[in-house]
Amino acid sequence: MSAISEARGRTPRRSPRRRTVDTSRIEELLTQASDIVLAEGFTTITMDQLAQRLGCSKATLYSVAGTKEQLVQTITRRFFITAAEQIERAVAEEADPRQRIRTYLTGVGTAMRLHSPALYDDMVSYEPTARIYRKNSDAAARRVQEMIDEGIRAGVFRDVDGTFAAQVVAIAIDAVQSGALLQSTGLSAGDAFSKLGDLILDGLSRPATS
Known part of the structure; x- marks a missing residue:
């Protein structure tokens, strides 16, 4: 049974009465529902309460989503897609490979700060949304590896094993996702990603020559 089912022991069903709503209204409701979920999480709130608010x-x-489960998955996917688009636009404006990787990870940190602790806990505890998070974490690790390789080719990073460095990033991301790194450091997910960017750059940058 899903952790976010609205009634214990009962499978959530589609509402028998569904209304056709124009696309702009659906987008508006989805944006407003996303704001509520980002701030408060989704485990305790019901569709009745959401509709009222x-x-x-x-x-x-x-009409926005047939079940609460579908709604929270839609909100989660939408969040990561929007965040990725914003981050990549910022990265595209940076010519320096060092600043590109910093911009990327800082952007990830900024996006993750939008998650309240309640949402973060709900997201990693509910398998469908945890799966979406893992998929995006894997994509982030691959993107970091691409930028490390670009920096090595440009001569601004030391000639290190980009795959190894990216895997270290992936492990750090997993530690953030599991909560282990956050619990041991007291950092938020957003702050952890920002510090990870600083750590990577300090390790990759070529030493200054006198």
């Missing part, structure tokens, strides 16, 4: 009928909310 969004000022719409439950039938209208079911």
Whole structure:
């Protein structure tokens, strides 16, 4: 049974009454629902409560997603897609490979700071959203490896094993995801990613020549 089912022992069902809603209204409701979930998590809130706070009928909310499970997965995917697009736009504006990798990881940290502790706990505890998070964490590690390799080719990074460095990043990301690194350091997920960027650059940069 899903951790976010709205009634114990009962499989969530689609509402028998669904309403056709225009695309702009769906996008507006999804944005508003995302703001609530980012701030408060999703385990304790029900579709009835969401509809009331969004000022719409439950039938209208079911036009956005057929079940609460589908809604939180949609919100999670939407968050990571939007964050990735924003981060890559910022990275594209940086010509210096050192600043590109810093911009990327700082962007990841900034995005993760939008997650309240409640949402973070809910996301990693519920398998469908944890799977989405893991997929994006893996993509982040691959992207870091690409930027390390670019920096090595440009001569601004030491000639290290980019795959090894990226795997270290992946392990750090997993430690953030599991909560182990956050618990031992007291850092938030966002701060941990930012510090990871500083650590990588300190280790990769060529020593200054006198």
